[in-house]
Amino acid sequence: MDDLQMLATTLAAPEMSREAVDRGRHRLLNRMRGPVSRRRRPRVLAAMLGLTAAAAAAAVVVTTSGTTAPTATPNSPPAELSSRQILLAAARTAEARPAGSGVYWHVKTIDENKKSTSKPVRGVLETWTRRDGMRWDGWNGRVLTDDGPASPAAFQVAFTKLTSAQLQGLPTTADGLRAWIDDSIKRSKTGRVPLGAERTYVPRTLIELLYEFPAPPRVRAAAYRALAALPDVKSTGVVKGGRGLLINGGTADEQRLVFDPETSLVRSVDTTMGASYHRVTVLAAEWTNTLPKVTPHKTLPPGRG
Incomplete structure (x- = not known):
């Protein structure tokens, strides 16, 4: 699994703890510091930053839209029947x-x-x-x-x-x-x-x-x-x-x-x-x-x- 696939998998997973998020970020940074060519590193870094920004924007959308159109989750209480x-x-x-x-x-x-x-x-x-x-x-x-x-x-x-x-x-x-x-x-x-x-x-x-x-x-x-x-x-x-x-x-x-x-x-x-x-x-x-x-x-x- 390359870096982009790993990040996509991380973003698609259910809600994680703060510790899991920190571990994932640390692994990504280590990969970025590894033996890659000088020409590829800026491109990878830009891709990471772009996906991170997109994830943050998606989080804002989910948070703000949840106040008007809540989405059921496995831990949410069952909706009251009519x-x-x-x-x-x-x-x-x-x-x-x-x-x-x-x-x-x-x-x-x-x-x-x-x-x-x-x-x-x-x-x-x-x-x-x-x-x-x-x-x-x-x-x-x-x-x-x-x-x-x-x-x-x-x-x-x-x-x-x-x-x-x-x-x-x-x-x-x-x-x-x-x-x-x-x-x-x-x-x-x-x-x-x-x-x-x-x-x-x-x-x-x-x-x-x-x-x-x-x-x-x-x-x-x-x-x-x-x-x-x-x-x-x-x-x-x-x-x-x-x-x-x-x-x-x-x-x-x-x-x-x-x-x-x-x-x-x-x-x-x-x-x-x-x-x-x-x-x-x-x-x-x-x-x-x-x-x-x-x-x-x-x-x-x-x-x-």
């Missing part, structure tokens, strides 16, 4: 998870409700829903029956009641699922859906599809992709339980979602509505073959109405 990147990654994970099987769709949550003029009501809520629509409710460890067998259409998604089979047939693309939810909101028979309610009901329904209903993997993936396409979604970074997202932040109906990026499973959902809020911490959302002992009961527990 909400869209986080949700699209969760969609891929959700799509790869097995659908599961069992007799009952079991959801267990810690529910906390607070209305503006009341004290918070907090307890453990459980539901078991059979594929034929029969449903059991549990509250703080007691499994209760309501008023008898439910309709086969036991799953209310947005404003539409679906059977287990219909739930499996929901759209599996983000655009298709969003259009289905929009249509369900428009067709509501309650007459209480105000203009512009999509901003609230669309993300709420998409989140419910991620844990409250036994939606198949491709539908859950579509729900994550539809959330990624919403305009008012912001990442809140790594939080307790996984990744945090803020939806419709600063509005009268604000939602905070936490999910585990390793599994795509929802961990908690907080919904703030003015001075009221509803907090759900998800303990289980899975198929099971076991229904605990049932205690007959005809009225809903406190906080369920």
Whole structure:
């Protein structure tokens, strides 16, 4: 390797310590003092000085440009992911998870409700829903029956009641699922859906599809992709339980979602509505073959109405 090649290699290498730089300079000076002809030495020296000046200029460019357009290095911290990147990654994970099987769709949550003029009501809520629509409710460890067998259409998604089979047939693309939810909101028979309610009901329904209903993997993936396409979604970074997202932040109906990026499973959902809020911490959302002992009961527990 001649002198110019050695210098080029040195300049192209990663950042070096001050000692390494001094050793390299010393070696170059020794080579320059060696047995070379009087005619060649000025040319070599000029080349060295020119390359050194060019290296210094390049260092200035890198240093000044780094303040406006930083370049990633092996030692730099990873860039923070956007909400869209986080949700699209969760969609891929959700799509790869097995659908599961069992007799009952079991959801267990810690529910906390607070209305503006009341004290918070907090307890453990459980539901078991059979594929034929029969449903059991549990509250703080007691499994209760309501008023008898439910309709086969036991799953209310947005404003539409679906059977287990219909739930499996929901759209599996983000655009298709969003259009289905929009249509369900428009067709509501309650007459209480105000203009512009999509901003609230669309993300709420998409989140419910991620844990409250036994939606198949491709539908859950579509729900994550539809959330990624919403305009008012912001990442809140790594939080307790996984990744945090803020939806419709600063509005009268604000939602905070936490999910585990390793599994795509929802961990908690907080919904703030003015001075009221509803907090759900998800303990289980899975198929099971076991229904605990049932205690007959005809009225809903406190906080369920």
